[in-house]
Every structure is written in structure tokens, then in C-alpha cells.
Amino acid sequence: MIHINNLCKSYGDKVIFANFNLSIASGEFVSIVGESGCGKSTLFNIIGCLDSFDKGDYFFNNENIKKYNNKQLLNFRKHNIGFIFQNFHLIETITAYQNIEMPLLYTNLKKSERENIIYDVLKKLNIVDLKDKLVQDLSGGEKQRIAIARAIVMKPKVIVADEPTGNLDNINTYKVYQLLRELNNTGMTIIIATHNSSLADKTDRIIKIEKLWG
Numbered sequence: 001m002i003h004i005n006n007l008c009k010s011y012g013d014k015v016i017f018a019n020f021n022l023s024i025a026s027g028e029f030v031s032i033v034g035e036s037g038c039g040k041s042t043l044f045n046i047i048g049c050l051d052s053f054d055k056g057d058y059f060f061n062n063e064n065i066k067k068y069n070n071k072q073l074l075n076f077r078k079h080n081i082g083f084i085f086q087n088f089h090l091i092e093t094i095t096a097y098q099n100i101e102m103p104l105l106y107t108n109l110k111k112s113e114r115e116n117i118i119y120d121v122l123k124k125l126n127i128v129d130l131k132d133k134l135v136q137d138l139s140g141g142e143k144q145r146i147a148i149a150r151a152i153v154m155k156p157k158v159i160v161a162d163e164p165t166g167n168l169d170n171i172n173t174y175k176v177y178q179l180l181r182e183l184n185n186t187g188m189t190i191i192i193a194t195h196n197s198s199l200a201d202k203t204d205r206i207i208k209i210e211k212l213w214g
């Protein structure tokens with residue numbers, strides 16, 4: 001599904017990737033590990049087409065993303081990639097429901113259609129009771145479950161989760177892992193960056209990135 005060939009990427013003198021290769025098959029659950037600054041977030045931004053690179057090729061389902069224009073990149077990201085972050089990236093002053101609805105507002109779906117989709121996701125993640133709460137009133141674990149709901153509401157093929165449990169205790173880390181595993185069991189491809197080695201050990205494959213600079 002994802003093939004990255006001979007990727008080169010530098011920020012000024014700082015070499016992040018030099019002929020880096022990565023293949024991830026559809027349906028895999030993999031973790032990306034490596035010391036802070038090695039390029040995990042950079043790689044996720046490249047996978048999500050949020051960042052460019054200097055050299056190499058990125059194929060998604062055998063399509064070279066190089067040929068996409070900006071509108072196609074936006075469309076690609078919207079339908080294929082769901083993002084989850086360490087700091088949740090939710091809007092604190094609106095409800096959980098409104099946050100989950102956010103990606104759907106950029107579609108032609110009617111309000112009632114959006115509602116059906118959101119309820120399905122809320123039920124699937126067992127968080128119906130949180131829907132009317134303001135995000136600012138939720139715990140970290142609850143926020144991350146809302147963020148996962150928002151990430152999957154567009155039914156992406158791939159979820160990239162950048163240190164998704166970095167701000168969570170062990171119990172909530174395990175809950176997030178279980179949710180991601182359930183999503184993986186429904187066929188979603190999951191890629192997580194993590195410093196938590198016991199979490200990485202639970203994934204099906206560990207990919208280590210070497211830090212090339214400093």
C-alpha cells in the first residue's frame with residue numbers, strides 16, 4: 001500500500017533521510033521507533049502529504065503521489081489518511097461531537113447523514129456518553145478516544161498516530177492500543193510512532209529509524 005523508495009529529506013544542513021526505504025502492506029499494524037529528532041514526525045507528514053521531500057518516490061496504492069496537484073493532494077489526504085497526535089489537536093471549547101464532525105463538514109453530506117456516521121463511530125468506540133461534553137472537560141484518555149473518532153470518521157485506509165499515548169497513563173495507553181487494534185482488525189492499516197517499547201512490542205512489526213544528524 002505504501003512504498004517509499006530512496007527518500008532524501010534535509011532541513012538545511014540537517015539530514016533527516018538519506019535513501020530511506022519503507023514498505024507497508026495494506027492491513028498491517030506497525031510501529032516506528034527511533035530517538036527524538038530522528039524524523040518520525042517528518043515521515044508521517046510525508047506519508048500524509050503535508051510535507052515535501054528532496055528526492056525519491058512515494059507510491060500509495062501504486063500511484064506516485066508526485067503527479068498530484070494541490071487539490072488532488074488535499075483529496076488524497078482527506079480520503080486516505082487519518083491523523084492522531086500526542087496532544088490530541090482537538091478544539092477545546094466545542095463539544096466532542098462537534099470535533100468529530102469537523103472533517104465531515106468539508107463534504108457534501110447532509111446533517112442527518114453526518115449524524116448517522118458520527119453515531120456509528122461513537123458506538124464503535126464506546127464513547128456515546130461523551131458526545132455532548134466540551135473537550136476541555138474531558139480527561140486525556142477521553143480526549144484521545146475523541147481524536148481517534150475524528151480520525152476515522154472519513155473511513156481512511158491508513159491511520160498515522162504520532163506518539164498517541166505520549167500523554168497518557170498505562171491504563172489509557174492500553175485502551176488506545178486496544179482501539180487501534182480493533183480498527184486494524186476491520187482492515188485499517190495502522191502506523192504509530194512511539195517511545196513506549198511495550199506498546200511497540202504489541203504491534204506486528206517495528207521499524208527503526210536511525211538518527212543521521214548531530
Ligand code: ADP
Pocket residue numbers: 011014016034035036037038039040041042043
Ligand atoms: P521526531 O518526530 O523523530 O522526534 P521530527 O521529524 O519531528 O523528529 O524532526 C526531525 C528533525 O528535523 C528535528 O531536529 C526537527 O527539529 C527538525 N525539523 C522538523 N521539522 C522542521 C522544519 N519544518 N524546519 C526545520 N527543521 C525541522
Ligand code: MG
Pocket residue numbers: 040041042162
Ligand atoms: Mg515527533
